[in-house]
Amino acid sequence: MIKIACLNAISPIGLNKLTPTYELTKQEDEAQAFLVRSTNLHEYVFSQNLDCIARAGAGVNNIPLDRCSEQGIVVFNTPGANANAVKELVLAGLLLACRDIVGGIEWCQSHKQDVDIIKTTEKEKKNFAGEELAGKTLGVIGLGAIGTKVANVAIALGMNVIGYDPFISIHAAWSLSSKVQHALNCDDLLEKADFITLHLPLTNDTKEMINQTYFDKMKSNVVLLNFSRDILVNEQDLKVALETHKIKKYITDFPNPTVMQFKNTIVIPHLGASTEESEDNCAKMAVQECMDYLENGNIKNSVNYPSCDMGICKSQARICVLHKNIPNMIGQITNILAKENINITNLINNSRNQVAYTLLDLENKIPEETKKLLSSITGVSKIRVLQ
Template identity: 35%
Template sequence: MKVLITELIWEEGIRELESLGIDVDYDENLWRNRAECLSCLKDYHAIIVRNQTKVDQELINAGTKLKAVGRLGVGLDNIDVKAAQEKGIKVVYARNANATSVAEYVMAAILSVKRPIHLANQDIRKGNWDRKKYTGEELYRKTLGLIGLGEISHRVAKRAKAFGMNVVGYDPFMAEYDHIVSETGVHQLDSLQECLSISDFVSLHVPLTSDTKHLISYNEFEVMKPHAYLINTSRGGIIDETALSSALENQQMAGAFLDVLESEPISPTNNLLSYENVILTPHVAGLTRESQIRTSILVAHELGKLLYEDVQKVREK
């Protein structure tokens, strides 16, 4: 059995596969060469990707021996799951492996707004001692709005509540007995607009689908508080970036933390680069050493289980 890995994976994942007798070919930059990826895929029984490799109908058809696709993450918008299922190809992903890391990123973003100690440090090193400028605000009793109430939001809510924040949320698929509502105490709201209108911070945690594309657009920015911040660690397409630029220009909101964009890597001509109150990071909210070890091992283990029986058959022959 042979596995092709086209994007970054931690060594622990490769060792997990090799321990099962699976041959691994790894090139973290292969996703950049679509033609080569299509050409060589016919020799492999599984492929492991992140979010850059487009596992579409064309690629699936090229993998004539494919039995499984492994996704080093949780979003599946770069994988044609239906096409894979029609070919009998299993799709495995790193469910919840990076949830803690994303939750900590969200809290780091919130804290950096209210207590910008990194900026105070830089100012002191310029010879200043401006205590008034760096008088911050408490998180206590500020309101955090969570859009999408899955596992990541559950972990964000627990941390925010430890700071004494009010945590509200909107998710039409959640019921009052689901754990994030009944056990974490998130106050569930009836509409997206209500959640946006009362929140000091809004954090997005929904998958990118046809229903959620540009979920946050002109109408949504109009109801946000002028001092509110928007945090997106899910997918770039959920925010209409043209509408976001307009909202920033019209001071309809205080700023945004964007770990994901509609087009990645960011273009030098992207208008969002011109706003100092937009903090950009290169899709790293879920990337910590611990989460990547968990992600790599989990995907390798699940994929390995799917291929193990075939490996044993080969050995018996």
């Protein structure tokens, strides 16, 4: 039996995808896979049994990626599984930004004892007047699964949309409405947009990238929406931008002690992916990623190892080698197999930054001694044998 541990509540819709060869366990040290959402694993001591971690969601800042790579643990996430849920909340954010819906609701609640509320409403509603989205310009920074959906729905609402993403994928480009204008650089977008929405991963390059330099290039009274990560924005620079009306409103899905003190800010309690459908989709994708890796060695949607797919394993054996991206690694692996008179029928090697992954299909089953020889190669993090 292949054992999987759920470190958080995982949708039964996803867990039902597990075949009878899998068993859920509460004994984490015996599990070959973890399914996780928010559990912080940075101080966690991983067992040698652990082969992979699947995050049912997009963000993986709760997982120590470098340490996982060193130990040969593949970390998956589920990009796009929650895209529709986040898109819909961004749409809500746009509406909250241009119409004072929150203020209006609070006013109604404060006057619920007023027997003349109908007349009072007609006098006071002008205080909550807003503007329409149609005809305004939305700048979308980051055209991944979520950004593309946001751009398309904004087009449907009659907005002008400018998108910027120097790394846009072929799939995203095909999915994007032809009416979305493509900015060649971010400055073009910043100068024209009435609303700006962020859909970027958090990396060393994007941390606090929205700062005073960016604010200086924006129009005055811009609405900034952040449903990606709070620290994409330099909050001290944001405070100044709000006070000087460079930013008219800041809409974010990330409460923290600093942003909660800012005026003209609407803070939502991290509800982007909090729908039943999103949790089901993330769970299904996470389970399927784990199963394909554990059964066939295939890697899809990993955040620390390269993608690699050799389909269903039909050979006598398949070896999965997780190793450092250094010279002569393939030569050392194939030399050991040749000395053991084991023939290779197929081989794939892909790399990602400092790590690499090699899959080999073989005509013969692998003796335990051969696995030990492969594991002893300098730079090998883990060997998995499927047979």
